[in-house]
Amino acid sequence: MPDSTTPLRCLVVDDDPLSIQIVETCIANTSFLTSIGNCESAVAAAEVLRTQPVDLLFLDVEMPLMSGLDLLATLENPPLVILITSSKSYAVEAFEYDVLDYVVKPISYARFLKAAQKALEATESSTTAPTDTIQAAQNPQFTFVKVENRLVKVLFDDVRYVEALGDYVHIVTGTSKLIVYSTMRAAEEKFPTSLFARVHRSFIVNLKRVQSIEDNTILIGSKHIPIGQTYQREVFQRLNKF
Structure with missing residues (x-):
């Protein structure tokens, strides 16, 4: 995880090229984010996550072969995750995976920025958390x-x-x-x-x-x-x- 002065490295995963373009444009207009690329399937994203450092994942849910939630279930140490999907029906299940936010399409930049700021705040709090807070997170009750x-x-x-x-x-x-x-x-x-x-x-x-x-x-x-x-x-x- 980078410090608060380093842009968060983002990966966009969506089987809709137009949605990818919209999210990439939002990332490009947000100073504390930078894109390392995008994938049109969760299968391709799994390989990127295995081989490259990713701080923030913008992830669609409904994709062929493997869904976004299926992808999260395979990750032992997932990055921060913001789900971007056309359906509200996965919201409860999504938060079982400790996602930061759940953004419903169509995406506005204002809503995107609000979600991205949560990622920034999570990064800043993790780099400044006192020892006892870190230990509590590692040993949840x-x-x-x-x-x-x-x-x-x-x-x-x-x-x-x-x-x-x-x-x-x-x-x-x-x-x-x-x-x-x-x-x-x-x-x-x-x-x-x-x-x-x-x-x-x-x-x-x-x-x-x-x-x-x-x-x-x-x-x-x-x-x-x-x-x-x-x-x-x-x-x-x-x-x-x-």
């Missing part, structure tokens, strides 16, 4: 999950366990059960390994909530959770170190 059409904040300390049921996972806290359309793999990625462990193909547990283990069964509250054979060694190692 919560996540957001999508429940129907809402994003719900989940505090890690409140979670007892996560259970897979068909195409859904149930996130169980001391006071509630959230039903989330998700795979266990995706759920596992949301919960930090410093606190949570996969103990069975259908269960993730909060290690702090484990009360006892007997006959390869974990007790959390009144819930008896089996430890899968393939997970036993790692689980017992984790608990011994916890």
Whole structure:
């Protein structure tokens, strides 16, 4: 990430050449931005992101072969992202990927500039953030999950366990059960390994909530959770170190 005096390196990704031209024109008229190029597919953009430094991604959602959101799902360390799309229907899902802004076409320069200024502010705050703020960002205390059409904040300390049921996972806290359309793999990625462990193909547990283990069964509250054979060694190692 550049400092606040260096223009943000931007990549534009859209399958519509006219949209690319409009965004490129906006970038050219914004002093703190510079374009490193554009791509007409998410597949091509993935290669650029792999080989070149990019600070800010202007990304369309609906593209053939791979959507913009699919692209974000493949990135381990994505740049700052501003989604530019013709539909409002992806807004909730988009913010699960921590995008900075969501701009609906047709694009005006005023709306573009407002979104770009968010990127500039994010860059400036990251270069001046105190150590404790940086540590907090690296060790978050919560996540957001999508429940129907809402994003719900989940505090890690409140979670007892996560259970897979068909195409859904149930996130169980001391006071509630959230039903989330998700795979266990995706759920596992949301919960930090410093606190949570996969103990069975259908269960993730909060290690702090484990009360006892007997006959390869974990007790959390009144819930008896089996430890899968393939997970036993790692689980017992984790608990011994916890």
